[in-house]
Amino acid sequence: LISTNLLLLMLFYSYKSSAVSSPLYSSSCQLQRQFHLNGMHKPGDVILGGLFKIHFFSVFPDLSFTSEPEQPTCHGFDILGFRQAQTMAFAIDEINRNSNLLPTVTLGYRLYDNCLQLGIGFRAALSLVSGKEEKIILQESCAGTPSVLGIVGESASTPSVAVSSVLGLYRVPMVSYFATCSCLSDRKKFPSFFRTIPSDAFQVRAVIQVLKHFDWTWAGLLVSDDDYGLHVARSFQSDLAQSGGGCLAYLEVLPWSNDPDELRRIVDVMRKSTARVVIVFAHESHMIDLMEEVVRQNVTGLQWIASEAWTSATAALQTPRLLLYLGGTLGIAIRRGEIPGLRDFLLQIHPDLHQNNSYGNNLVNQFWEYTFECRFAPPPAGWVEAGGALCTGQEDLENVETEFMDISNLRPEYNVYKAVYALAYALHDMLQCEPGRGPFSGHSCGSLQRLEPWQLVYYLEKVNFTTSFGDQVSFDENGDVLPIYDIMNWLWLPDGRAEVQSVGEVKRSPFKGEELTLDEDKIYWNFESKKPPRSVCSESCPPGTRMARKKGEPVCCFDCIPCSEGKINSMECTSCPDDFWSSPQRDHCVPKKTEFLSYQEPLGICLTATSLLGTFICAVVLGIFIYHRSTPIVRANNSELSFQLILSLKLCFLCSLLFIGRPQLWTCQLRHAAFGISFVLCVSCILVKTMVVLAVFQASKPGGGAKLKWFGAVQQRGTVFTLTSIQAAICAVWLVSSSPAPHKNTQYHNDKIVYECVVGSTVGFAVLLGYIGLLATLSFLLAFLARNLPDNFNEAKLITFSMLIFCAVWVAFVPAYISSPGKYADAVEVFAILASSFGLLVSLFGPKCYIILLRPEKNTKKAIMGRDPVS
Incomplete structure (x- = not known):
């Protein structure tokens, strides 16, 4: 990770230095090259940036070092990522129409596609913070197109770590809607990072709450081989030990390479283990590969616990073939929210056949082609044209059955919405500052004419507002939001379809700590008994015995040894008080018999x-x-x-x-x-x-x-x-x-x-x-x-x-x-x-x-x- 950060810093430095010529030779600075990025743009007094996963894979050209390298191309349109980007556009449009929030300021945006690729996402982040003006006149104001004041993103933990490492040097605020790695809570390494999704640290504690609720003390843990999974593994083992909630039967890292031998070994470990509960902190792609091997070995009778990364997975995991194994899965899901007016906004999306729409980009056209299976003539630059007829622009979104228009289950979108409003409220509070009473040096305030991103960080730390859905949004000293998760259950319907239903929630209250609420009557259990399974290494000791841990095995594995007289069982045999003695079953203390020369005997x-x-x-x-x-x-x-x-x-x-x-x-x-x-x-x-x-x-x-x-x-x-x-x-x-x-x-x-x-x-x-x-x-x-x-x-x-x-x-x-x-x-x-x-x-x-x-x-x-x- 350190070498990666150094490489990114060098990239950032070379990018900036290549954009500025020496004043000895020219009176202006000119960009030598620009990154070719898919994006959406809208002008405004203050610009907010956004990084979204709108394509889910990319192709990098081969490096020959004999010709100018070509730009990478993105493929595989992600309609849900596009909806998240549109949610940010909607939130900014809604704020601009709000007379009580930033009444004298118009927000604009620049949203880029990271193509689920660290290199592309990093290029997009550099473009956001450096500006895109081709030429800057030094003799006048040395100012070009204003850079963004804050960024909404990234969409995953690993790119968030990389981008925040650089943005943190310049205190550019970044509010992520999907990065959960607990490593990002380190304020020394990431001083300007915030997020509207709970960190994995709370997600781990939420899973432990579920384990303790059902007395599952013996479980297996599978994690992905990245920052997200490896940090979860360390955190989970530490928190599980501190809470006394149970033990891990095994801990396995799922490979990115889809190594069949490694997957076969991991599933074999699961099959041989006595643990009936399997917790998976990994991405959907990992689960697809893993489940293929589970089906091949026919490993049934497991209770799966899903992390938020795949709890609300797409139909790829919810097929009748896999539901035989994954039915009844319990998972931690991002808080679902409602965004009034979003559907009407999405219905207004319309392509510009002449490529001069208000967005100044081709993402809308790509969305149109994906949705209606048509193509534009000529196709947008860098875009592989779709098959079918030409797009007319008269196609109607409301008459098309698409996941894009289903806003009944807004989760990442709700976090995007809260992230935009967090930046807006912070900017609003900063502009409300009275001159001479400000928090900065000399009691100064930030001004609209010279806004600095680091000033916004101060106000982001103090943001506190309530959404229209009724959720409170505020950040703690680590930039983490007040956490809340929904508990989801995979219901296997009689017709073979799957339904992911909410059966409870876990949240942290400022006064009561972590609270778990479950409606057990709604939970579907994929077992013949239709009841929660038992998952323990050793059954609880019967009354009158104590646990004797087995040497070399976890503390959850033990033998039961009878307690001696005068003691009763718990974790260890404990002596009864002086006036009490153990019952014949050694399960509780009873008053001792008394003896004296009585009138009754x-x-x-x-x-x-x-x-x-x-x-x-x-x-x-x-x-x-x-x-x-x-x-x-x-x-x-x-x-x-x-x-x-x-x-x-x-x-x-x-x-x-x-x-x-x-x-x-x-x-x-x-x-x-x-x-x-x-x-x-x-x-x-x-x-x-x-x-x-x-x-x-x-x-x-x-x-x-x-x-x-x-x-x-x-x-x-x-x-x-x-x-x-x-x-x-x-x-x-x-x-x-x-x-x-x-x-x-x-x-x-x-x-x-x-x-x-x-x-x-x-x-x-x-x-x-x-x-x-x-x-x-x-x-x-x-x-x-x-x-x-x-x-x-x-x-x-x-x-x-x-x-x-x-x-x-x-x-x-x-x-x-x-x-x-x-x-x-x-x-x-x-x-x-x-x-x-x-x-x-x-x-x-x-x-x-x-x-x-x-x-x-x-x-x-x-x-x-x-x-x-x-x-």
């Missing part, structure tokens, strides 16, 4: 019932003792301490209920404090009772009566209170320093949350239990020493037995508690509380209730003192 129900039973028994025992409080057995066993002991046992039974149910902060803090204080109160009463028994025995000895004064009622209450207060102080310090708190434990089971109370301070919990154990041990030792006292009913024996049970239970509790997980630790502690409480209740009060209720004859002072014979 059998274990909780049994422990609750046992606790309430113990509380009830305590109440019954208390009632019995109150009712029989005057009997010797109640009075002999220190009734006040007995009542306190029964109440403390009742609290011990009730405190076990705090260990059942979902742990809360208050229950965690209260359960151990209530448990510790209740049992200390209980054991303190037993310890004082034991000490009183020993004191009474010692008092019965000579000189021991003075010892009883230390064990009066006040001293007994004070001792119980003091011992219990120490435990309360221990609990208070524990709760303040490191309080027990609820905890969600997931260490026992991954799929289950175990609610438990952590003790906070292990030292605090150990001191609480140690203090209870200390009092229990002391009571046991004292009772053991008093077990052989001579009384018939010696309570020291009962206390010894009860303390033995109590200590055995709590010694067994410690290892069981440590080794039990979750709710079972709470159950072990509740069981220890209930077992020790029942042990104390039964051991201390069982025999007494037995005597009171069943052996009242023993409830006498003599029997208690062992003086009444046992019956």
Whole structure:
């Protein structure tokens, strides 16, 4: 491309230098030669140029270097290219009749045929920017026929790159209606290039939007071997990777040379690939050659995606033979528009038999010959005469069925129309400039007497208008228009004909970005199922599995591996939140099961019932003792301490209920404090009772009566209170320093949350239990020493037995508690509380209730003192 640009620059330089003689030899400049170009001309105050494809091939003469080279000739009249040129003529005529747009300026035009040949198009562009006056007088104004202020063209990307590279040096604005290469968006290389057709960059994103809409993640890409195709290939791969929309199964470049071996290889790749979607960014000529090979190999079952270059292709691709393969094609098409009045303008086209019509060219005559298959006599210079009768000039276009008059599907023409109006609005804005407030140096403005193309570029960048069809036209910082495309579908009709219908659109909104709208009910699918095909390298992984990419293959090709527990599938297996776990199918997260010692489960129900039973028994025992409080057995066993002991046992039974149910902060803090204080109160009463028994025995000895004064009622209450207060102080310090708190434990089971109370301070919990154990041990030792006292009913024996049970239970509790997980630790502690409480209740009060209720004859002072014979 660089060497091509250098060659074109040299051509431009030699052309200009050949047109100007040295002032040492002449006072005027004279063109030595002129290019022979097909064109249309109309005078005006300001001239706009145009480059159109009116013939689609050319013949260059052989170079012998022994005679003057002949000019190339163009052949193959392109009636649609001629209609595009006529659209520009119509737009300029419409602007000249508009009193609100350029009211004081008349626009003219010079339109040239590029013959679909870069060299001819470049000659035409040089002719437009240099002027065509044969002689320029230097002594006067050094001015000849004014050059064009801007150019509408080119009709393809490659010639646009070449021509814009040169025009950009002189900041001559060029507004293309058909060049889509994203390379032209480079403002540094093409500073004066604009276009009214979206760039391939947006076309690529539009195709990706369609792929994502139908979940086609595995597709093949075919591109033409030119600037258009090669830039699309790079852009498509980059955008597809960034969007995460899928992968390319293959990328092939279609040769210009129509190499049958290369085409055979490409189609063979398509046939063997698992991709059911084929995207083609190429020209119609490429597709014709490609489809011949597709038919030969009978490659069916493909969904074709067409670029705008061949979406609205002519009948060459829409034959019944090819529709078997191309039916249902989806494509990106240039925005269709409506141009009111264009048909009437086209009907006014009329040839001038004497070659002096207002156009000053022979293109109209060539059109006439092509349309009516007649010939002029003599034929225009450089034109191969048509067969048939002579043209009379009386032929009527309205009575001829020709594609030229069908304006129901104006697409490139609509872009030409917008390009002309963009230049006109820019010129209008430039002429509205107030002197002294202009954007140029010294706040100057452009004037009609000395208009410069580079000044128009400034105003083109700021153009913003709305067409009569309702489309907004403005250019971004790269010269690209606000993009919009129609989505087309090739419908295969029952009679074998094809119809290209619009099924949606894709556009970029300034605020919402790219938007795709599709009417899927209208889409024709060329498959037995009449539904969109599946095109994936690997099917989506089922629930509970993750994708494992295959080494050396695209990311769309993968194996499915089951997710581990606690994870669900997406692109990768992802872990569930802390309070959730994977479902059995591994397809979503579900709340974890919760576990705690509940009132609803059998274990909780049994422990609750046992606790309430113990509380009830305590109440019954208390009632019995109150009712029989005057009997010797109640009075002999220190009734006040007995009542306190029964109440403390009742609290011990009730405190076990705090260990059942979902742990809360208050229950965690209260359960151990209530448990510790209740049992200390209980054991303190037993310890004082034991000490009183020993004191009474010692008092019965000579000189021991003075010892009883230390064990009066006040001293007994004070001792119980003091011992219990120490435990309360221990609990208070524990709760303040490191309080027990609820905890969600997931260490026992991954799929289950175990609610438990952590003790906070292990030292605090150990001191609480140690203090209870200390009092229990002391009571046991004292009772053991008093077990052989001579009384018939010696309570020291009962206390010894009860303390033995109590200590055995709590010694067994410690290892069981440590080794039990979750709710079972709470159950072990509740069981220890209930077992020790029942042990104390039964051991201390069982025999007494037995005597009171069943052996009242023993409830006498003599029997208690062992003086009444046992019956």
